[in-house]
């Protein structure tokens with residue numbers, strides 16, 4: 001009797017599981033990113049705490065070295081139509097390939113920041129300065145190559161677009177990010193939208209890995 005009940009329960013479970021939409025399994029060789037959802041900052045702060053100290057995310061200093069990278073990534077994200085992002089991750093991938101932001105069939109370059117290594121070799125100076133330059137270059141490279149290397153969820157890009165819009169466009173958002181170096185300054189300069197924009201960007205796995 002018990003066995004029969006379990007069998008029925010199992011059958012029902014399988015039926016309900018197969019009724020769910022199929023997960024997208026083709027990663028196209030991209031580094032998968034996880035989507036930590038945050039709107040007001042509180043949820044993400046809890047998740048970010050697991051790997052990166054809260055203060056480090058909140059007070060990440062986007063110095064002038066990040067000018068080009070931020071300019072480029074925010075403009076790239078802002079260009080992706082909402083309709084594409086609303087269709088989901090596969091539609092996003094196809095759009096990025098069609099518009100040259102992401103390689104198609106070719107094996108994607110792993111996000112190992114090897115170009116950044118060459119940049120740092122050009123720099124001659126004391127070891128500490130080198131280490132810091134290498135660290136910044138690695139982070140900058142990760143941001144520049146973000147859409148090409150990482151499967152950032154479409155839903156996250158939709159939220160980033162929303163913050164960019166709230167801040168008055170990509171160029172304005174970059175200016176604000178470069179001008180405010182602490183959470184308090186971000187709140188003052190751009191409100192929660194600026195704090196959330198910084199957190200979302202810094203929360204993307206590739207960025208997190210290379211910037212902290």
Ligand SMILES: *[C@@H]1O[C@H](CO)[C@@H](O)[C@H](O)[C@H]1NC(C)=O
Nearest residue numbers: 059060061062063064181182
């Ligand atoms: C951020 O970096 C800039 C440039 O190095 C520096 O002038 C500024 O004091 C830094 N801000 C903070 C809060 O550390």
Ligand SMILES: *[C@@H]1O[C@H](CO)[C@@H](O)[C@H](O)[C@H]1NC(C)=O
Nearest residue numbers: 113114115116117118119121
């Ligand atoms: C870095 O420099 C080396 C030596 O000049 C070169 O072989 C390599 O291809 C360069 N890597 C990148 C990513 O440009």
